[in-house]
Amino acid sequence: MxxxxxxxxxxxxxxxxxxxxxxxxxxxxxxxxxxxxxxxxxxxxxxxxxxxxxxxxxxxxxxxxxxxxxxxxxxxxxxxxxxxxxxxxxxxxxxxxxxxxxxxxxxxxxxxxxxxxxxxxxxxxxxxxxxxxxxxxxxxxxxxxxxxxxxxxxxxxxxxxxxxxxxxxxxxxxxxxxxxxxxxxxxxxxxxxxxxxxxxxxxxxxxxxxxxxxxxxxxxxxxxxxxxxxxxxxxxxxxxxxxxxxxxxxxxxxxQNNTARILSVIAALFLPPTLIASIYGMNFTNMPELGQPWGYAFALVLMGATTLGTYLFLRWKHWL
Known part of the structure; x- marks a missing residue:
């Protein structure tokens, strides 16, 4: 052309x-x-x-x-x-x-x-x-x-x-x-x-x-x-x-760092409750709290307290 x-x-x-x-x-x-x-x-x-x-x-x-x-x-x-x-x-x-x-x-x-x-x-x-x-x-x-x-x-x-x-x-x-x-x-x-x-x-x-x-x-x-x-x-x-x-x-x-930080905080917050739940889920014979009527409520309060304590610690360190 x-x-x-x-x-x-x-x-x-x-x-x-x-x-x-x-x-x-x-x-x-x-x-x-x-x-x-x-x-x-x-x-x-x-x-x-x-x-x-x-x-x-x-x-x-x-x-x-x-x-x-x-x-x-x-x-x-x-x-x-x-x-x-x-x-x-x-x-x-x-x-x-x-x-x-x-x-x-x-x-x-x-x-x-x-x-x-x-x-x-x-x-x-x-x-x-x-x-x-x-x-x-x-x-x-x-x-x-x-x-x-x-x-x-x-x-x-x-x-x-x-x-x-x-x-x-x-x-x-x-x-x-x-x-x-x-x-x-x-x-x-x-x-x-x-x-x-x-x-x-x-x-x-x-x-x-x-x-x-x-x-x-x-x-x-x-x-x-x-x-x-x-x-x-x-x-x-x-x-x-x-x-x-x-x-x-x-x-x-x-x-990406912010996303990783959020995931890390979530994992840190649930780590103490997971530890407590793991301890009371071992089903050993000699675990006195399991036989008490207040044992379930005690475990829940303990989980909540440790979660709150972890959250306050992270805020105090300015990691949140």
Whole structure:
């Protein structure tokens, strides 16, 4: 599947899928078929396979071949099944067009075509289009981090409030699972920012070869600063995640300790009566109290007195 776009009136307009791709300024391929790969080869743009895109070696993700720049980033998005995942996306940049190859759906690829003309440099050239798409991707990572920060605010507020100590274990478990999901989200964003930073560094190293280098350089430099600022923010949120996890686990441990303490107190209160009942249940022949009319009442009073004495002793020691 693919989408082809051309510039009409400073805006991106999607072409019919069967139209010749030679006039497209941006070709976005999603899980390209053999036929689509052959059509791109005819345009002089050989496409990498998913296996090649997933290679972690830097030389396989950032390189120049036959006048084309191949740059691969790992971006968060959704698969066709709706599952969230981080997968590689390859940007193939030539002087005339931008080709992107992906096997999932990062949100910037869905939103950028409708507002490409509003990016810093617009979309009237391949380099400007690439810059605008990277700008949209960076903005999306910032949105994800902002959403994660709001979720952490809500979670930590629930953990640190006064009634949190009395919260049910289900509530604390839900908070722990929520924090874990946000931690996974931030890890994906952190990986995306790292790979985008590498792409921008590679692009900066080759920017002098481009006709609009003077216009592109300050924009790419600003994007690099944005990425670095977001990395610092992601690290800050990571420390908040650690604090939230430690606090939640601490609350769970306190709750378990309180439960164990209550059970221990109950066992301690019933220990003296159990001892008395065990003594009088031995049924020895020479047990004078068993033959007295007051023996039963005496045993009950003794049990109650020892229970009360144990309770007062625990209160005196501030163990209750």
């Amino acid at each position: 693919h989408y082809a776009y051309a510039v009409e009136g400073n805006r991106l307009v999607r072409h019919d899928p069967d139209r010749d791709l030679a006039g497209a300024i941006w070709i976005d391929l999603i899980q390209p078929t053999d036929d689509e790969m052959a059509r791109l080869r005819d345009l002089g743009v050989p496409l990498p396979t998913l296996t090649e895109m997933e290679e972690i070696e830097l030389s396989n993700r950032l390189y120049r071949e036959n006048g084309l720049d191949y740059m691969t980033a790992v971006l968060p998005g959704e698969k066709g099944s709706g599952e969230r995942s981080s997968m590689p996306v390859t940007f193939i940049l030539s002087p005339d067009r931008l080709v992107t190859v992906r096997h999932h759906s990062p949100r910037p690829f869905l939103t950028f075509p409708t507002r490409a003309e509003r990016s810093t440099l617009g979309c009237t050239g391949a380099d400007r289009l690439f810059s605008g798409l990277i700008e949209e991707i960076i903005a999306r990572q910032a949105d994800i981090l902002e959403g994660a920060g709001r979720t952490l605010d809500d979670t930590t507020a629930g953990i640190f409030e006064r009634r949190a100590a009395a919260a049910s274990s289900d509530r604390l478990q839900a908070a722990l699972q929520g924090v874990g999901r946000e931690a996974e989200t931030m890890a994906r964003v952190r990986l995306a920012l790292l790979t985008i930073e590498r792409i921008l560094a590679f692009y900066t190293a080759t920017i002098d070869d481009r006709p609009e280098a003077d216009r592109l350089r300050p924009v790419i430099r600003a994007q690099m600063r944005d990425v670095q600022a977001l990395e610092v923010h992601a690290d800050f949120l990571g420390s908040r995640v650690s604090l939230a996890v430690d606090t939640t686990l601490g609350m769970i441990n306190l709750q």
